[in-house]
């Protein structure tokens with residue numbers, strides 16, 4: 001496993017960051033309940049705050065993360081019914097179609113585009129046909145007062161404080177059109193679940209169809225990420 005970049009923030013995360021993300025987490029939980037999904041994986045789950053909101057009888061909840069420090073916090077605050085695994089989300093870990101739903105929240109923007117694509121492709125692969133991949137991340141801020149406050153001031157400031165590599169990833173993410181740009185280049189349709197903070201955050205559900213990502217689509221995704229002149233994949 002690589003260096004644990006979240007070691008220093010892990011003990012503070014649920015006191016400082018998670019409370020700000022509650023509106024998104026609540027809407028994700030409501031969407032999952034509405035759809036009747038039971039087997040749910042949170043990819044890059046951090047401290048497990050989203051999974052705890054879903055914890056209820058009959059749910060099968062699983063979180064994966066590559067930060068031991070974040071997972072220790074998750075285990076400390078969660079019931080034993082939620083299983084946590086120290087795993088790299090860029091690698092295929094569970095069999096295709098294992099889950100009704102996968103969530104990737106606030107974890108793509110900090111990554112190099114090829115790494116973000118690998119997490120996306122792997123998360124999508126783990127969802128059964130008819131299930132959903134829920135993505136929540138920074139979006140193109142609106143020109144409203146809320147969009148300017150959050151999208152142009154508060155979020156960039158927090159991202160800058162998160163460290164040089166993290167901030168470089170965020171800048172690339174925004175330069176490439178944020179979550180909307182990411183979805184456009186995948187050519188996938190998605191339902192918007194919520195778009196809070198002056199539309200500086202977008203949370204949406206991508207429907208996973210039969211067949212999921214074929215090998216040729218996965219390769220096309222990677223080749224497009226390495227060279228945007230190459231055609232994007234469908235998926």
Ligand SMILES: C[S@@+](CC[C@H](N)C(=O)[O-])C[C@H]1O[C@@H](n2cnc3c(N)ncnc32)[C@H](O)[C@@H]1O
Pocket residue numbers: 006021043044045046047049050064065066067070087088089090104105106107
């Ligand atoms: C900003 S936090 C978001 C945590 C959580 N999803 C949330 O909404 O609060 C990003 C998380 O992604 C994890 N992460 C980053 N790269 C990862 C990878 N390749 N495999 C697994 N976890 C990863 C980090 O350890 C961290 O816990």
